[in-house]
Amino acid sequence: MGRTPLSEEAEREEEEGRERFHAGEVKLREIGARRQQLLDQVHHLSDQQKELYDRRQPKQQQLDDLHNAHRDAGHQLSELRRRRDGLRSQVDQALIDVRLVRQELPKGDHARPEQLRREMAQLELRQQTHALPLPEENALIDHLRALRKQLTLAEEEVGVVQAHEARRKGAEEALKQRRAELDHASAELQRLHLERDRKMEAMRSVLLEVGQLVAEIREKGRQRAEVMTKLDTTNRQFMELDRELGELVEASRRRRQEARKTMGEYNRAVRSSVSGQSVVERTAEAQLAELLKRGRITLS
Numbered sequence: 001m002g003r004t005p006l007s008e009e010a011e012r013e014e015e016e017g018r019e020r021f022h023a024g025e026v027k028l029r030e031i032g033a034r035r036q037q038l039l040d041q042v043h044h045l046s047d048q049q050k051e052l053y054d055r056r057q058p059k060q061q062q063l064d065d066l067h068n069a070h071r072d073a074g075h076q077l078s079e080l081r082r083r084r085d086g087l088r089s090q091v092d093q094a095l096i097d098v099r100l101v102r103q104e105l106p107k108g109d110h111a112r113p114e115q116l117r118r119e120m121a122q123l124e125l126r127q128q129t130h131a132l133p134l135p136e137e138n139a140l141i142d143h144l145r146a147l148r149k150q151l152t153l154a155e156e157e158v159g160v161v162q163a164h165e166a167r168r169k170g171a172e173e174a175l176k177q178r179r180a181e182l183d184h185a186s187a188e189l190q191r192l193h194l195e196r197d198r199k200m201e202a203m204r205s206v207l208l209e210v211g212q213l214v215a216e217i218r219e220k221g222r223q224r225a226e227v228m229t230k231l232d233t234t235n236r237q238f239m240e241l242d243r244e245l246g247e248l249v250e251a252s253r254r255r256r257q258e259a260r261k262t263m264g265e266y267n268r269a270v271r272s273s274v275s276g277q278s279v280v281e282r283t284a285e286a287q288l289a290e291l292l293k294r295g296r297i298t299l300s
Helices: 008-104 113-129 134-273 278-294
Strands: none
Touching: 008 134, 113 134
């Protein structure tokens, strides 16, 4: 099928439309390429954000673990301080007990039971092996009686001294044990202090790393937002230009439809008025072509 002839005005519009369409296609390709570049940037920035987020997660977990450990160490320190203060009170009381027990021992010299028994044995042997005058023997008997009383008292004092010595040793052993527990608690307190300080330093180090990663994630987000803004603008330009190109195509289609409609109406009018006159038809077609070159035609 041949091309439908257009009027000079329509032909000019068609030519201008073709030029605008070709120029628009070139610009559309440029905008499309720019849009693809922006899309690639958005995807690249999103991948970078994801990679930074994946790096941040284990660091955040490590930071949370250190924070929990630091908090637990603080609770242990509080408990250990209370225990140490209690042990200090126990040490002070044990020291008082030792001093009191040491003061309980009777003062002065005390006869030893073994010495009294030896002296009594010597007197009894003398009484049995010597014939003594009555006054001297009575005096010896009185002395033996006195020694027996002293022996009884000495044996009782030995029990008191031994019991006191046992109490003294028990008090001193308790004091030693309380001091050892206090020393151990103090050493443990110092160890926990150092451990908590190390955890604090580790927390600061990891916190700096997490903060740096968060700052980078935010920066990538800011860059992505800027690119998305540009992408939105480019998309609007692309859609607007695509709409304009569509309007150009639609305008061309309407012009050709109008030309075909006009040609059809004219042909029907000629055929109905001078049916079978080929020369007249050719003349009419020539006149129609001439009219189309001059501009739009209206049939009455």
